[in-house]
Amino acid sequence: MSDVGREDQIIRAWGVYVPEDAATEVGRVLDAVWLNTGSQERLFRETFSGRFNIPYCVATCNGTASLRASLAMLKIGPGDEVISTPMTFLATNTAILEQGATPVFADIRSDDLNIDPASVREMITPKTKAIICVHYGGNPCDMDELWAIGRERGLPVIEDCAHALGSAYKDQDVGSRGDIACFSFQAVKIITCGDGGMITTTREDYYDKLKKYVWYGVDREGRPPAVDGLPEDIDVLGFKYNMNDITATLALVGLRHVDIPLERRQVIGKRYRNELGDCQKIRIMKYHADRRPNYQLFPVCVDDRPSFSEWMWAQGIQVVVNNRRSDRYSIMGGLRDLPVTERADREVILLPIHCQLSDDDQARVIEAVLEYDRT
Numbered sequence: 001m002s003d004v005g006r007e008d009q010i011i012r013a014w015g016v017y018v019p020e021d022a023a024t025e026v027g028r029v030l031d032a033v034w035l036n037t038g039s040q041e042r043l044f045r046e047t048f049s050g051r052f053n054i055p056y057c058v059a060t061c062n063g064t065a066s067l068r069a070s071l072a073m074l075k076i077g078p079g080d081e082v083i084s085t086p087m088t089f090l091a092t093n094t095a096i097l098e099q100g101a102t103p104v105f106a107d108i109r110s111d112d113l114n115i116d117p118a119s120v121r122e123m124i125t126p127k128t129k130a131i132i133c134v135h136y137g138g139n140p141c142d143m144d145e146l147w148a149i150g151r152e153r154g155l156p157v158i159e160d161c162a163h164a165l166g167s168a169y170k171d172q173d174v175g176s177r178g179d180i181a182c183f184s185f186q187a188v189k190i191i192t193c194g195d196g197g198m199i200t201t202t203r204e205d206y207y208d209k210l211k212k213y214v215w216y217g218v219d220r221e222g223r224p225p226a227v228d229g230l231p232e233d234i235d236v237l238g239f240k241y242n243m244n245d246i247t248a249t250l251a252l253v254g255l256r257h258v259d260i261p262l263e264r265r266q267v268i269g270k271r272y273r274n275e276l277g278d279c280q281k282i283r284i285m286k287y288h289a290d291r292r293p294n295y296q297l298f299p300v301c302v303d304d305r306p307s308f309s310e311w312m313w314a315q316g317i318q319v320v321v322n323n324r325r326s327d328r329y330s331i332m333g334g335l336r337d338l339p340v341t342e343r344a345d346r347e348v349i350l351l352p353i354h355c356q357l358s359d360d361d362q363a364r365v366i367e368a369v370l371e372y373d374r375t
């Protein structure tokens with residue numbers, strides 16, 4: 001393969017999708033009297049709920065806040081253990097630490113990098129208070145298995161859906177069936193408003209409490225329109241995690257156009273699967289027949305990751321190691337004995353996938369991967 005003329009044609013690992021009408025819509029809100037949490041935030045929640053068939057939605061300022069507020073609502077704190085995956089972005093597990101609880105890491109599955117339900121079972125102790133799973137790269141976890149464990153042991157299952165907006169498990173949108181799910185609208189996500197998040201739940205009692213945890217322990221919707229709009233008493237210590245009307249407007253515009261990034265990612269993801277499925281040195285993930293991934297990420301495993309990344313970058317193609325195993329960081333309490341995680345931490349790397357990746361760009365990525373595989 002020749003490098004001639006390609007120096008200025010870097011294919012980026014990440015892209016940001018902001019619909020064209022976003023600036024106009026935000027401009028309208030900036031002209032309004034109310035910028036704080038208000039009608040736009042409410043409309044965003046209602047639209048999100050309708051689009052993804054979710055009974056109850058609480059909007060937040062980011063995905064990490066969504067996770068922490070959920071743990072706080074479940075009264076998880078010092079002395080408690082939360083079983084989680086080490087194969088994720090830091091935020092999943094720093095949220096547990098922020099609550100003063102201990103993350104207990106289960107191992108992952110080698111074929112999709114999601115938490116392994118068999119390992120979750122082994123990690124349960126009397127101190128376990130919840131299970132967190134991450135639909136890694138938007139490829140849904142074995143939810144039936146995880147929910148079964150939750151039911152048997154009386155443990156809530158929190159789905160970290162930061163990667164998984166628009167993914168489906170057994171024909172149902174992720175976040176529409178379980179106890180609690182947490183979404184992120186950070187810059188490179190399917191919908192972005194710069195930073196934002198959503199907590200979804202199917203339980204009215206959780207919803208009533210979660211509303212309070214995202215705004216100082218007060219249910220803003222239930223506030224009386226009075227001179228003193230605060231309630232007589234505040235009985236839980238909440239955070240300032242609400243979403244304001246500016247970011248809600250951006251998120252709402254993104255949501256109205258959400259089929260554009262979702263459909264583009266389907267095309268790119270399926271093409272990678274078709275064209276790279278027979279590689280020997282590069283292994284793609286398993287995509288289960290009963291689930292729809294959203295292809296937020298396209299992770300592959302490579303035995304010799306340094307040589308692969310060097311090769312791809314030399315072709316002007318950014319491949320990146322997005323996440324390292326959480327337990328490698330001392331704040332998480334030190335390395336655990338997790339053989340599958342250990343290998344994934346050495347081998348997983350992401351191919352470019354985003355809305356700005358053209359068909360020609362993708363052809364270049366595929367050509368470079370196939371050439372690496374042949375040599």
Ligand SMILES: Cc1ncc(COP(=O)(O)O)c(C=O)c1O
Pocket residue numbers: 062063064065088089091092134160162163183184185186195196197
């Ligand atoms: C798996 C996972 N969980 C949580 C988060 C945190 O989301 P936010 O950046 O919106 O706080 C991220 C962010 O990328 C993530 O990838």
